[in-house]
Amino acid sequence: METLITILTGILVTVATYLILTRSVLKVILGTAILSHAAHLMIMTMGKGLKSGSVPVLVDGQETTFVDPLPQALILTSIVISFAVTAILLVLAYRTYRETGTDNLYELRGNKHE
Amino acid sequence: MSNLIVLPMAVPVLAGIILVFFRNQVQIQRWISLIVMLANAGLAIYLLNLIQAEGVMRLDFGGWEPPFGILFVADSFSVILVLTTSVVAAVCLLYAFSSIGKRYENMFFYSFVNFLVAGVNGSFLTGDLFNLYVCFEIMLLASYVLIALGGKKAQLRESIKYVLVNVISSWFFLIAIAYLYGSIGTLNMAHISERIAETGQAPLLTVISIVFLTVFGLKAGLLLYFWLPGSYSVAPTAVAALFGGLLTKVGIYAMIRVFTLFFYHEPSISHSLIGVMAALTLIGGSIGAVAYKDIRLIVSYNVVIAVGFILVGLAVATPAALEGSIYYLMHDMIVKTLLFLLAGTMIAVTGKTKINEMSGLIRNYPLLGWMFFIVMLSLAGIPPFSGFIGKVLVGQGTVEAGSYVLLTLAFISSIFVLYSLLRIFLGCFWGETIISIEDKVPMKRGWLFPSILLTFATIGLGLGAEFLAPYVSDAANTLLDPEVYIDAVLYE
Numbered sequence: 001m002e003t004l005i006t007i008l009t010g011i012l013v014t015v016a017t018y019l020i021l022t023r024s025v026l027k028v029i030l031g032t033a034i035l036s037h038a039a040h041l042m043i044m045t046m047g048k049g050l051k052s053g054s055v056p057v058l059v060d061g062q063e064t065t066f067v068d069p070l071p072q073a074l075i076l077t078s079i080v081i082s083f084a085v086t087a088i089l090l091v092l093a094y095r096t097y098r099e100t101g102t103d104n105l106y107e108l109r110g111n112k113h114e
Numbered sequence: 115m116s117n118l119i120v121l122p123m124a125v126p127v128l129a130g131i132i133l134v135f136f137r138n139q140v141q142i143q144r145w146i147s148l149i150v151m152l153a154n155a156g157l158a159i160y161l162l163n164l165i166q167a168e169g170v171m172r173l174d175f176g177g178w179e180p181p182f183g184i185l186f187v188a189d190s191f192s193v194i195l196v197l198t199t200s201v202v203a204a205v206c207l208l209y210a211f212s213s214i215g216k217r218y219e220n221m222f223f224y225s226f227v228n229f230l231v232a233g234v235n236g237s238f239l240t241g242d243l244f245n246l247y248v249c250f251e252i253m254l255l256a257s258y259v260l261i262a263l264g265g266k267k268a269q270l271r272e273s274i275k276y277v278l279v280n281v282i283s284s285w286f287f288l289i290a291i292a293y294l295y296g297s298i299g300t301l302n303m304a305h306i307s308e309r310i311a312e313t314g315q316a317p318l319l320t321v322i323s324i325v326f327l328t329v330f331g332l333k334a335g336l337l338l339y340f341w342l343p344g345s346y347s348v349a350p351t352a353v354a355a356l357f358g359g360l361l362t363k364v365g366i367y368a369m370i371r372v373f374t375l376f377f378y379h380e381p382s383i384s385h386s387l388i389g390v391m392a393a394l395t396l397i398g399g400s401i402g403a404v405a406y407k408d409i410r411l412i413v414s415y416n417v418v419i420a421v422g423f424i425l426v427g428l429a430v431a432t433p434a435a436l437e438g439s440i441y442y443l444m445h446d447m448i449v450k451t452l453l454f455l456l457a458g459t460m461i462a463v464t465g466k467t468k469i470n471e472m473s474g475l476i477r478n479y480p481l482l483g484w485m486f487f488i489v490m491l492s493l494a495g496i497p498p499f500s501g502f503i504g505k506v507l508v509g510q511g512t513v514e515a516g517s518y519v520l521l522t523l524a525f526i527s528s529i530f531v532l533y534s535l536l537r538i539f540l541g542c543f544w545g546e547t548i549i550s551i552e553d554k555v556p557m558k559r560g561w562l563f564p565s566i567l568l569t570f571a572t573i574g575l576g577l578g579a580e581f582l583a584p585y586v587s588d589a590a591n592t593l594l595d596p597e598v599y600i601d602a603v604l605y606e
Contacts (some may be wrong), residue, residue, distance in 0.1 A: 020282075025274065027358055031227070035282075039289055042292050043295075045297050048296075070295075071292075078288060081248070081251045083256060085251070085255065085258075085277075088255065088258055088277070089274075089277055093268065096271065096273075097266065099267050099270050108271045110268065110272065
């Protein structure tokens with residue numbers, strides 16, 4: 001299970017890298033969103049024993065083998081943050097498009113001739 | 115255990131939220147923000163003295179004992195930085211009152227300054243690695259808004275790049291935390307330090323330390339400073355001063371903390387790498403500082419040089435060098451803010467940004483000219499001002515460690531700093547005045563007053579170095595002896 005998720009993480013990072021290296025601002029933003037999903041999956045695999053443990057609650061006061069709950073708490077926090085960042089980035093990109101009339105990163109370089 | 119430690123973060127957050135409801139009452143917004151910063155400064159002084167008496171303090175949130183819960187830890191290093199942050203933020207607010215304009219003030223400017231300060235203070239005080247990430251994000255989200263606020267073309271263009279660079283570096287931060295959690299199994303900073311000391315710093319951990327180095331290098335502008343001059347030079351003066359004084363310094367703080375508390379076992383790899391990066395930063399920053407004619411860019415490259423200089427102290431990591439780094443960090447937060455404020459004022463009174471477009475300003479605005487002169491001396495490290503003691507101690511540290519290359523580069527960079535600012539001074543303040551008496555823009559008292567305060571601060575920090583010495587040496591000792599930190603967090 002860990003191997004599968006690691007491979008999936010790798011694929012997501014590849015896709016995200018491709019998107020981030022494109023010229024369109026919108027694709028770059030989608031790339032960052034996918035990148036954050038890859039990070040979340042990776043944090044989850046760091047919890048160890050994805051399928052071997054049960055939910056982290058005591059059953060009849062007995063300790064059983066359970067999945068590490070901490071990575072899931074981290075992921076939850078991280079999802080909220082990446083949601084906020086993506087939202088502000090989208091607004092910023094829209095506003096930049098309205099002001100400068102382009103969503104091409106090459107034209108947003110800001111050289112001397114403006 | 116003291117609930118006071120949470121206040122430097124909690125009060126600005128609350129104030130920021132409350133200010134949202136006073137959108138049109140600008141006076142209320144101004145006074146609440148200023149009072150919050152001053153209260154934080156007072157609190158930091160009180161905490162600093164309390165730490166000298168009682169040692170490192172901590173606060174476990176929700177009563178979860180470390181290493182299980184999130185906690186705040188206040189040692190001298192953190193609280194010194196909280197104090198400097200509060201002073202810098204208060205002065206920037208004073209400058210903003212008379213310069214930022216009603217358009218900004220109605221668009222929640224003061225709320226976001228409060229959120230920014232909350233994030234900065236939280237990063238300094240937290241004792242949990244993931245919480246450090248969260249506080250970084252709070253600070254960065256506020257900075258995204260502040261840099262784009264105003265909506266000019268150049269601002270929007272640079273803010274997109276600024277946000278993207280920071281999103282990617284935050285992603286690396288998250289990945290680094292995940293790796294570290296996967297290999298060490300804890301997030302409490304003291305606990306991480308203890309476990310790494312127990313198991314030894316395996317090659318895997320050294321690699322993780324390099325990932326951390328990359329992250330903080332991006333945030334602090336160590337070698338990876340390509341984003342910095344562009345984005346710092348487009349924001350309005352008060353915001354640029356706040357950024358120049360605070361943002362990169364949080365990256366430096368995190369780097370110093372991580373490499374003195376966790377990854378201090380393999381200095382031949384990690385610390386040499388920091389040394390090389392610091393050297394390249396000094397060279398690149400120096401070239402940038404003398405290459406441009408735009409005052410805002412020259413000033414931004416001066417931030418880069420200072421980052422290199424402070425981290426030379428971390429690279430050699432002797433007691434003297436670390437003390438020097440801490441002194442220099444305080445000095446730099448104050449003086450860089452002052453430099454940004456003065457440069458912004460010069461641009462505001464002339465309406466020009468290039469050196470060769472201004473001249474003779476000292477005839478019209480003598481006080482501005484003399485303050486610029488003092489800043490220049492202070493940044494170059496001339497004795498009565500605050501830069502001197504930091505430079506001497508870092509220099510002493512590099513000599514003790516025998517890294518003469520870093521020593522040479524660090525001090526040559528001071529000459530470049532002096533030269534780049536001297537060019538501004540000669541070009542803009544000397545010569546025939548370009549402003550006739552009729553066209554002269556009257557200098558607002560609100561522009562000069564904050565700069566005067568900071569000028570006194572740099573003189574005071576220079577002359578009062580003796581008075582600060584016990585606090586700074588305690589901070590350096592805690593950094594050099596992780597046991598102190600670990601004992602305070604886990605065994606008290």
